[in-house]
Amino acid sequence: MHSGATRNMPRVVASGRLVAGSAAVAASPSPALGGVPSSDAMEEAQGAHAGLTSDASLGGESSHVSPSESRRAFGGGAGSAEPSDSTGLGSDQLTQAGGVDGATGEGAARNQMTDFEKSRLAKFEKLLNTDVVDMNALKALSWNGVPHSLRPTCWRLMTGYAPAKAVRRDAALERKRQDYRDYVSELWQISDEDRTEEERKTFHQVLIDAPRTAPECPLFRDEETVQLALRRMLYIRAARNPASGYVQGLNDVATPFMLIFYGEQVAAAQEARGVPHQRDWYAGSLEQAQATLASLSEEALLTAEADAYWSLCALLDGVQDHYTAAQPGIQRLVYRVRELCFRVDAPCCHHIEDNGLEFLQFAFRWANCLLLREVPPICAFRLFDTFLAEGSHGLPSFLSYCCAALLLNFSKQVLEMEFQDMVMFLQNLPTQDWKENEMSMLLSQAYLFQAMFSGAS
Amino acid sequence: MGSKPDDDYDYLFKVVLIGDSGVGKSNLLSRFTRNEFCLESKSTIGVEFATRSLPIDGKTIKAQIWDTAGQERYRAITSAYYRGAVGALLVYDITKTVTFENVERWLKELRDHADANIVIMLVGNKSDLRHLRAVSTEEAAAFCEKEGLSFIETSALESTNVELSFKQILEEIYGIVSKNRMASEEGPSASVPKGNTIAITPGGGDDSSSASKSKSKCCS
Numbered sequence: 001m002h003s004g005a006t007r008n009m010p011r012v013v014a015s016g017r018l019v020a021g022s023a024a025v026a027a028s029p030s031p032a033l034g035g036v037p038s039s040d041a042m043e044e045a046q047g048a049h050a051g052l053t054s055d056a057s058l059g060g061e062s063s064h065v066s067p068s069e070s071r072r073a074f075g076g077g078a079g080s081a082e083p084s085d086s087t088g089l090g091s092d093q094l095t096q097a098g099g100v101d102g103a104t105g106e107g108a109a110r111n112q113m114t115d116f117e118k119s120r121l122a123k124f125e126k127l128l129n130t131d132v133v134d135m136n137a138l139k140a141l142s143w144n145g146v147p148h149s150l151r152p153t154c155w156r157l158m159t160g161y162a163p164a165k166a167v168r169r170d171a172a173l174e175r176k177r178q179d180y181r182d183y184v185s186e187l188w189q190i191s192d193e194d195r196t197e198e199e200r201k202t203f204h205q206v207l208i209d210a211p212r213t214a215p216e217c218p219l220f221r222d223e224e225t226v227q228l229a230l231r232r233m234l235y236i237r238a239a240r241n242p243a244s245g246y247v248q249g250l251n252d253v254a255t256p257f258m259l260i261f262y263g264e265q266v267a268a269a270q271e272a273r274g275v276p277h278q279r280d281w282y283a284g285s286l287e288q289a290q291a292t293l294a295s296l297s298e299e300a301l302l303t304a305e306a307d308a309y310w311s312l313c314a315l316l317d318g319v320q321d322h323y324t325a326a327q328p329g330i331q332r333l334v335y336r337v338r339e340l341c342f343r344v345d346a347p348c349c350h351h352i353e354d355n356g357l358e359f360l361q362f363a364f365r366w367a368n369c370l371l372l373r374e375v376p377p378i379c380a381f382r383l384f385d386t387f388l389a390e391g392s393h394g395l396p397s398f399l400s401y402c403c404a405a406l407l408l409n410f411s412k413q414v415l416e417m418e419f420q421d422m423v424m425f426l427q428n429l430p431t432q433d434w435k436e437n438e439m440s441m442l443l444s445q446a447y448l449f450q451a452m453f454s455g456a457s
Numbered sequence: 458m459g460s461k462p463d464d465d466y467d468y469l470f471k472v473v474l475i476g477d478s479g480v481g482k483s484n485l486l487s488r489f490t491r492n493e494f495c496l497e498s499k500s501t502i503g504v505e506f507a508t509r510s511l512p513i514d515g516k517t518i519k520a521q522i523w524d525t526a527g528q529e530r531y532r533a534i535t536s537a538y539y540r541g542a543v544g545a546l547l548v549y550d551i552t553k554t555v556t557f558e559n560v561e562r563w564l565k566e567l568r569d570h571a572d573a574n575i576v577i578m579l580v581g582n583k584s585d586l587r588h589l590r591a592v593s594t595e596e597a598a599a600f601c602e603k604e605g606l607s608f609i610e611t612s613a614l615e616s617t618n619v620e621l622s623f624k625q626i627l628e629e630i631y632g633i634v635s636k637n638r639m640a641s642e643e644g645p646s647a648s649v650p651k652g653n654t655i656a657i658t659p660g661g662g663d664d665s666s667s668a669s670k671s672k673s674k675c676c677s
Contacts, residue, residue, distance in 0.1 A: 205528060208479040208500075215497040248478070248500045248528045326533040364503040364534060373502065420464075420521070423506040 121147045124154070133157055133164040143389040145382055145440065148279055152264035155257075156307065158388040159314035173307075180306035183236045202238045202246045206231045213251040217377060219262075219282035219289040220255070226262075226293070229305040230254060237313055244316075244323035249369040253315070256372070256380040257308035264307075265300040266292055282377075315384075318392030319399075322367065333400050334363045340404040340453060348411040355419040362426035366403045370395075374406065374431050379439040386443050397454065401446035406431075409442060466510055466519035470630050471541050472623075473571075475563055476548035477556040478527030481582040484613035485548065486524045489623050494614055501526045504538050511627060514635075518627050532566065539571035543634075544578070544626045549597075551581045551610065552589040557597065564604065576633065578607040578626045585612040 113121070124147055127138050138157060146154045156162035156173070163172045192200060210227040214220040220227065233254055238246035259282055267277040273295075281292055293301070322329035338359040342349045352359070365373055370387070372380050383402075390398045407414070410429065414422055431438070474482040483501050487493045490507040501524055510519040523542070525535035539545070547563050549556040560579065567575060579601050581592060594610060601608035607625060611618040 201529075205478060212497050212499050215495070215499060221497075245530070247530045248526060249502045251500075323530070325530070327530070360534070360537075361504065361506075368502050373499070420506075420508055424508075427505055 117147070121150070124150050128153060128157075131166050133166070135164050139389040139391070142385050144385075145436065146385045148381070149267070151260050151381060151385070152307070155260060155311055155384070155388055158391075159311045161307070161310045161314055176310055177303055177306040180236075180309055181302060183240070184232060187236050187239045188232050198242060198245065199235075199239055202235055205246055205248070206234045206238075206251070209234075209248055209251045214255045214377075217255070217259075217282060218284060218286045219259070219293075221286045222290050222293060225301060226258070226289075229301070229308075230258065233305060233309045233312060236309065237316070241313075241316075241320070244320050247323040247327075247368070249365070249373070250312075250316070250323065252369045252372040254308060254312050256377065256384050257311045257315075258304070259377060260381065261304040261307040261311070262293075262301075265296050265304045269295055269297075269300065280378075315387065315392055315395070318395040319370075322396070327368070329396060330364060330367045331360070333367045333396055333403070334360050336397075336400040337363050337367075337403040337407070340400060340449060341407055343453070344404065344449070345408050345411050348408065348415055351415050352422065355417075355422060357419055357422055357426075361423060363403050363407070365427070366406065367399060370399060371402060371406065374429055375434055375439060376432055378436060379431075379434050382436045382439040383443070398446065398450060401449040401453075402442065404449055405442050405445035409445070465517060467516040468631065468634065469519045469521055470543050470627060471521045471523070472544040472546065472626065472630075473538055473542045474522060474524045474546050474548060475535070475566070476527060476546075476580075477550070477553075477559050477563075480527065480548045480550040480553070480556050481613050482527065482546075482548050483524050485546070485580070485582060485611060485619055485622075486522055488613045488616055488619045490522070492616070494616070496614075500528075503531060503534050509623075511624060513624070513628055513631050516631070518631060520623060520627055536566060536570040539567060539575075542571055542575060543630050544576045545571065546578050546580050546622065546626060547606075548580045548582050549592070550583050551592045551597075552583055552586045554591045557581075557592040560600070574633070576607075576626055576629050578609065578622065578629075580622055581608075581610040582613060584610045584617060585615045 123141060127133060127141065128150070135157065138154065142154050142158060153162075157164065161173070161176065162169050192203075195203060210231045211223070213227070213230060220230075230251060234246050234250060237250075238244075263279075263281060266281055270277045282289060296304075316323075319329055321327075322333070338349070341359075371383060375383065387395055387398070406429070407426070410425070413425065417425060474486055476482055478500070483498055483505070484494050486505075486507050487495065487498070490509045503526055505524045506522070507524065508519060508521050510517050512518070523538045525531070525538060545567055547560060547567075549560055551557075564577070567577065579597065581594070581597050597610075598608050600606075607629065609618055609622045609625065611622050613619055
């Protein structure tokens with residue numbers, strides 16, 4: 001993948017941006033930044049993200065990295081970030097095409113959309129309403145974020161869980177959902193004696209971890225439905241993939257899928273009753289979340305759970321050895337992150353290691369939880385849009401670019417810290433109030449690293 | 458180094474928190490370092506770090522505490538952190554027998570990966586759950602006597618004995634270090650550069666400082 005991007009690599013090197021690293025990438029805007037591109041031009045540039053618009057250059061690619069955004073995302077940190085439209089670029093339009101915060105019903109939400117969002121949504125709909133979805137086009141478009149209402153559909157397609165061929169889709173999904181129901185009765189609803197010792201350990205571990213999953217999100221405080229579903233999914237996946245089994249942190253990885261697929265059922269039920277759907281329906285009180293869940297049928301709940309399960313499995317397919325004994329995949333990934341960071345920002349890396357801090361000490365969790373511990377749900381969705389567009393087999397390498405981008409995003413702060421402050425800072429990054437915009441910036445930076453270094457290391 | 462006042466210390470001791478998943482290691486740490494407790498705190502992934510300074514015997518002792526993930530899958534990662542540690546709080550849950558039974562396996566982990574002279578304290582946490590107690594104080598105390606470990610029961614939730622447990626292990630380490638120091642004025646504790654931990658064996662400082670100073674050991 002990314003042949004287009006790789007071909008552009010010499011341009012990046014030739015411009016000297018490579019040498020000076022991320023700051024330079026941001027600070028030396030390409031000519032494309034001079035003007036305000038039209039929506040269509042933007043789309044073209046974004047297509048380049050997935051390397052599928054072969055003639056889109058990195059110059060075009062940079063066009064959505066506006067100078068003001070770049071400064072705050074790469075230099076000053078995100079803490080003080082205020083969305084700025086001063087460039088006229090409409091950064092929010094670019095990165096929040098996925099949704100209108102707190103949308104009040106799909107129709108109303110559509111009315112609140114900008115022209116850009118509408119045209120983007122239309123592009124998705126056009127792609128999806130075909131007999132055979134063009135998966136390359138869908139991934140290229142999704143790389144930059146999927147409109148929130150279309151996430152369930154797009155995610156199912158990109159994971160390969162739903163077939164691209166429309167006529168086959170319903171039957172295939174029904175079969176997979178039935179498979180999951182069978183797993184529940186064959187693997188979950190059995191007595192303890194029928195489990196292997198390893199399975200008993202897993203059973204016990206997910207029992208401990210389910211209640212401490214996403215504690216900041218009230219929906220996950222619901223034991224009867226949500227925590228039970230989470231335990232079942234994690235347990236069944238482990239039972240069916242004994243080599244990797246369940247590793248703490250996979251519960252975090254399951255959460256975006258659960259929020260999206262429960263959300264789909266909630267939206268459908270609300271629409272049927274004529275109740276406006278809130279995009280952040282899961283963020284209210286526990287009582288509200290439970291009332292919402294109670295309005296769903298058993299079947300709807302199980303459908304959401306099965307969809308989340310299969311999507312989780314598909315995503316993890318590409319990172320199996322991240323969770324096997326001694327976690328070799330993660331060790332390798334962290335090694336690659338270190339290497340990348342040294343190439344981009346050696347002073348920062350030397351500073352880190354001269355202080356006695358090892359990359360594994362902070363990047364392990366990033367890799368193990370696919371960055372989900374570091375960002376709020378709204379960013380997790382955006383992150384998964386891109387992960388799924390990359391495909392499960394592109395995930396380990398793309399994740400390493402993301403981790404490098406995350407660290408170097410804060411290199412200025414890190415350079416001013418000594419060991420202790422540095423560890424604590426890197427283990428509690430000020431990313432919890434990030435919005436989709438910051439997430440998109442990080443992904444763009446990761447994309448640039450990928451374009452520069454893929455195949456080179 | 459331009460240290461802030463609270464960065465000043467006489468001794469820096471590296472301590473690890475180990476034990477089964479869900480016994481309350483992270484909450485003991487957050488209670489000790491930030492006086493916080495969270496009933497539904499997230500599981501620890503890999504290793505997490507916190508620090509706090511305490512006065513002992515007129516000296517400022519800074520504890521650098523590494524809180525490890527309890528799940529077995531993480532052992533390969535977490536055991537790397539035992540190196541250079543001068544103390545270990547081995548935590549079990551007084552309401553879960555299995556977490557106490559696993560203490561022997563954790564001791565083996567320490568024997569395999571940590572400094573032979575590491576000071577170990579067994580901590581029976583969740584003492585607030587009196588009605589659910591499954592491991593008696595006597596049994597645990599007898600075990601510790603046999604194994605030569607210090608022992609304490611704590612409740613991170615009620616903030617019982619948490620401060621004391623850390624204080625005791627730090628005092629014990631300090632006792633050994635200052636004895637070593639008297640025995641050998643040239644010992645490693647005579648002049649400890651910041652950022653390095655102290656070894657508790659005379660002349661053993663090399664190992665611990667290399668542990669915290671080592672470079673490019675991502676895959677070690």
